[in-house]
Structures are given as C-alpha cells and as structure tokens.
Amino acid sequence: MRSRPALLAALGLALGVAGVVSYFPVVIHFGAWLPRVRNGAVPNWLVVVLGLALAVVALVRARRRLVPGLLVGLTAVVAGSFAAMLYVATALPVRAGPTVGTPAPDFALVDQSGTTVRLADFRGAPLLLVFYRGHW
C-alpha cells in the first residue's frame, strides 16, 4: 500500500517522458501531415501535463514523500526542458522579410533540371515562394 503513491508518481514521470520523446518521431516522420502538432505540440503537452498532475496527486496522497517528491521534481524538470526546447532553444531573432505591398525582388536561379528561372517567368499568375533551410 505504501508504494502506491510512488508508483503513481513513477507513472506520472513515465507519461512526462513519453510526451516529450514522442514529439520527435512525430515531427520527423509526420510533421508535414500534422503541422499543428509540429507547431504547437498540443497532444504532447497534454500527456506531459497529465503526467505532472499524476505525480503531484501522488505526492499529496503520500505519507512518505521523499520518493514521490523526487519523482515530481524529475517530471517537472522534464516538462521544463520540453518548454525550453520548444520555446527558447529553437527560437530565432525576428526578421521582417520582404515588405507586403512592395514589388518582390527579382531573381534568376537554376532549378533542379538546370533551367534558369526568373521571377518574371511567373508574372501573370500568383506565386508562392518557399524558402527552405536545405542541407537535406
């Protein structure tokens, strides 16, 4: 009976870790099909928060609080690391890019078949120009 809060807290930690770890294969393999998951990680956050809540409940219910307390702390570290990765480590300085309402800068670049393509080639139709980081 005494170990139940610790088990519950361990389950909370496991959920927290699972919520974080599962984000990466989702982004790598399914990011193009699940853009909202990639951008916001909402399902992952739900799992992480559930894990943290379970761990906290276990701590509140425990008579001996050392182990559940440690597990709550570890789960909080996992959640904090996830937040730091999502919102701090991957953040970029703001860049304005081209100004809306101004003429798009011209270019002459070679496509994958060796043909030189210019912005003017697209004149008369709208163009979505997508800039990639590359190095695939």
Add this chain to the structure above:
Amino acid sequence: MAGVVVDPPATNADLAHQAGLAYPILSDPELRAIDAYGLRHEHAGPEGADVARSASVLIDADGVVRWTFVTTNVRVRPTPDEVIAAVDAVCAAPGRCSAPSGRL
C-alpha cells in the same frame, strides 16, 4: 509554387525525385535571392554555413508581395490552412490572381 534553397541543383533533383515534388526548387548557393528577400540565417547550416530562414512569400500576378510568413522558431511553419487563406485573400482582389495557370 517554387522553393528556394542553398543546395545545388543535383541535390534538389534528388530531393524532388524522392519526394515527388513537381514544382521548381531553385538553387541559391550564393544566397543572392535569399539576401534580396532579407531571409539569410547566419551560421545556421552545417559547419556554420549560412542558410535561408524558413519562410513563405506570396507574390501576386503583378509581382507584388501580398503575404509573408517568416518563422521565428526553427520548428514552426505555416499550416496549409494559413497558406490557403492567404491565397484566397489575394485572389479575392480583382486582378491579383488573374491568370488561370496552375503554377501556384
């Protein structure tokens, strides 16, 4: 639609073949267009190489920039819904989406 990337045409040809991409992927190894659009991301590539900031730019039929999405986080891209909404907004204005070609 067209992509712009620092990679050479051969790499882009491989990518287009593997991913089944039908649109042109334009090679910009000297970052000329990337700089012209203000999208250089310094030291973000392998071995500190400069690359393009992930971004999307919607240009109307007259060559005017009508919508941009410049990411402020490495993992964040515009969703398809956001892009479609931007295209719809541009095409709602007379003359900005005039040609019936399938280039977008």
